Amino acid sequence: MNSKIKLLLIVALMLVGLGIATIVNISLNFREYSIKSATEKATATASIVKDGLTAHMVNGIMDKRDYFLNQIYTNHSDIKALWIIRSDKVKKQFGEGFKNETIRDVLDKDVLRTGKTVQTIQENAQGITLRISIPYNATSTGTPNCLNCHNVKDGDTLGAVSMEFDITHMRNDGMLTILKILGINLIFIIIALFLINYYVSPYMTLFTNMQTGIKKAYRGDFTHIFETKVEGDAKTITQQLNTLFRKMQETFGDIKHNLATFIPQGCVSSNDPLYEAKTIINELSDIYKFKKTIELDDSKELVYKRIVDTLKYKFSFKHFALYEVNIQKNSRELIYISEGKSICASEVDSDAMLCRSYRTKSDIISTEFINLCQECSCENLEYVCIPFDINDEYALIISITSKEETDIAKINKDIPSIKNYLEAAKPVIESRILTDKLRETSLTDPMTGLYNRRFLEQYIDKFVKQAQRTEETYAVLMLDIDFFKKVNDTYGHDIGDAVITQLGKVIRESVREADLAIRYGGEEFVILLHNASKEGALRVAKVISEGFAALNFDVGNDKSIQKTLSIGISLFPEDCDSIWQCIKLADTALYVAKTTGRNKIIEYQPEMSQNDNLR
Template identity: 35%
Template sequence: MRLATKVSAFYLAATATLVLVLAAVALIAFRAFSLTAATAHAQTAAEIVRVHLTEAMLLGTIGERQRFLDRLRDVQNLRSARIVRAPLVDRQFGKNRQGEREPDAIEQRVLETGKSYFETVETLTESYFRATIPYVASAYGIPNCLQCHQVAEGSVLGAITVTIDLNVLRQHAILTIAAIVAIIALFAVSLLWLLNRLLRPITVTADEITEVVHGGVEGRFDRRIAARSSDETGRIAREVNRLLDAISQALAQINEPIARVFGWRHQHDNQLQAAVHAVRTMAAIAHFKQTIEEDREISEIYRRLYRLSRDTSAVAEVSLLECRNDEMHAIGDDGMAQTRCCPGCDPAIAASPELCRAYRTEHWVDGLTDPSLCAAQAVTTHHPDWGYLCFPIRFSGQVGAVLQWRLPRAQQREALKGAEQFQRYLTEAAPVLESKRLLAQLKESALRDPMTGLRNRRFLEESIDLLVSQTLRNQRHLAVMMVDIDFFKVVNDTYGHDAGDAVVRFIAKLLQESVRTSDWVIRYGGEEFLVVLVDTAAEAAIAVAEKIRSQLEKSAIPLPQGQTIQKTLSVGVADFPGDGDAFWQVVKYADVALYHAKETGRNRVVRFTPELWHEKEQY
């Protein structure tokens, strides 16, 4: 209930109660006044009659008393006057009741007790006052009662009954009370109007504060309250406006720098909700950035981007392309490279990244609004009612990866809204990816031989423990091949070191092409190579080694000067854990087998046997 309504209701109830109380008091007062006046009136009439009767008895005109009593009725409001005599008077003067009636019960009681009797009689139609007053003999005054009556002083000589009409008084009372009520009501209405005038600024200000609070809950702080007075109400309005100004300025100071730094567009008319959304998003982005900074590998970050894509906008399909060496390589949702290209793109972009619009323009491509925007897209080929969004990720001033969303165009609105937020994650992820990529490149360069591109001995030392533990856990074998170029020093001495380097590179390439991608080819020394065949026993490794030896023997190796040369190699093969419980022990056994191959004529493959181990000391 509104304050003004409650105050008005309370005031009206209080006024009505006051009117009722005043009316009741007035009625009681008028009644008491009427009875008092009627009593006095009756006593006056009784005294007049007594004096008249006394004079009449002295003058001998007592027989005319009834005419006198009849004339008393002409007195205003006096309805009747009747006299009755006491038995003492009858005994002295005899019973002479001409024109008199026998006393009624009330009059008889008054004659016996000598006490006056007063009574008010009220009906629906009339109201009158009856007074029965005794005449008591008294010796006081001239003349006095004892001059004519032979009775003792204080004896009751008779009684007079007077009835007085109260109807006129009652009407006057009702009219007077009605006038009082009307005056009070008029005063109350005037006071109520004045009270409403005084309360109106309070109620209107309260209503406006309520609207401002509702707007504040909805995040709108542009509404202000009018100060309608200079009292406390006006001061409250001004202070609330100050508070709203402070909140608006604070929210602007929060939202505007965030929007300026991150390039956000306001997506909420609700300033408060926009601030909460901005802070939550920043917190989520900060947490995401901290998480990917703690990831060890780029593949872990790629996996998070896949999950984030699906969580942000419930994207149906996601693909990630990594740009390396002017080529685009597909990355699966496990963060690892894939052999097939992105299913939403023309396979030609793998060799020609410039065909990708996102790669070429370096900004995200909205293929939901216009699927034909990118000529290299293949999304609509498989799903005519689908579209795509492509997000470039910049590394070192150029696009290092492109992430593609594929989903039905019916989800365009939600996807575009999520894409803007997703782009902020990519903005924060880009420098982390770049640093991880640089670290990976540094690590890669430290673990690769710069001339041949093969893994180096340091890589073997850092990584072999994991491979050994996997092999033992799976109860598999590793074949270790120690490869050495025959008479390599002759090449350097005869043709120069450039020719020696060309021979090393040629053989390194031959080794890589002759084994699986899961196998390891290590440049172990100057002209020495170590090949680790995963899940391969020594017997199968001998066949691989023999194939490599035979192919090199038939090959003509081109030299920088335009000449060609033929070379051979020797290979020692050992098995882990068949030949030894420790990997480096098996490497030593392979080296022993290689030494035996060279001692027995070179250009051959030798399998390690215990008989080849002549040293007394243990490894």
């Protein structure tokens, strides 16, 4: 049903309702008026009867009253019946009267008992009858004085005039009047609808035309031309709309496609291009804020934390994990997990190619196939794994899990947006990786791969503060190659570099990941053993000393040499509460080892600092 028909139907119903209300009101009023008119007529007739009977009584012809009553009855066609009744007091004084002057119904009894007019309406299909009884009450005032003839008191009921009035013609007249009004209303409704249709149709046509244009605009099409035959404001509005749509087409026509160059296709799906543009702009704004924030973060780890916060708060993921893949080492490291443990087998950490998502470079959605990734162990869980390459050395994997299969559809819909954030973070992460490499290069010794003295100077205070907070200890080893200068002088610096390189390899293989091994300078090395006891420090020192002493260095002409180490040991904070002082104490013990024969492991003793012969 179109709008015009709805409007016409509403107007017609309103006019019909108004007509019905008018007819009902007129009917009720007409009925009330008919009854009131008949009652007034009955009262007037009763007054005439009273006066006539009084005259009969005064003239002494009361026995002739029947003729008088019959004349009134026969000369008034509306009166169906007329009779008079006497009260008991009148009967006692003057007798019963004529045969028809008797009580006929309850109304006659009530009027004699109460002395008040009583009436009722009797209505049926054949007609309407007003039944009314009007009392005659005795009065001592006026002319004649009732008390002069009747043995009654002032106010007593002498009798009553009872009548039946036929008011059917009034009902018929009312029905005829109502039909006339109904006809007039119908004619008025038809004329009103015709006029409304005539004057409203152009506006409804304009309205329909505007609806069509707006529907096209929702689809991004602003080429619609608005037309109307209505003059005045309506025509002005259509001209303004045409101007607006033309400008919108010129300025907005390609905005969706331009924005899509920033956001990959599929990130936003909507039939409303304005909503889609708004969503894309909001997405770009959020990504811009995200990128501006991480550009000021000074570490790769902090950027990873921003990614985790985005997944947690923007996308509202409750259960997920973030992994970093070292492409060159083919290893994977867990950066963050919301709770519990990884759904992946532990072997994946050492062999990243076992990860289906990383190996195939594609999004893995568990609902696509039963047991899709064989390395995942997740009963009653669904998962989505998203791979993302940072550069030739590193990649990221985001693993999102949910107990509800319906959540996977939402996660899948968010994948393009997640990748937008990863794309924004990619250059920043690459920059931080490069910065870490440069920092590592500046803090490591290129010959041995160990940290250099600059690293020790830059970070040792940080390690000491951490150790003091957590009550950790360090064993400090100071190593020196015995008679190293002789190697350079005798066999050349190439052989000397080989000796240094091999010692670095022995040290790396002998210490733990938590320990710090540093090339202190030349042929001197410092090792900080984390939470090592005196016995543990001696054991590590012995392993390094024996391992290095077992090496043979080819010096040419089918000759080879072996070298030994002198090692000094001190304990932090047992020997001193300053790590730099402990390094000096280890150096003192090293000096003692060198001056007492070399190829020794010497623990620092307090007397070494007091005896100049031992230093």
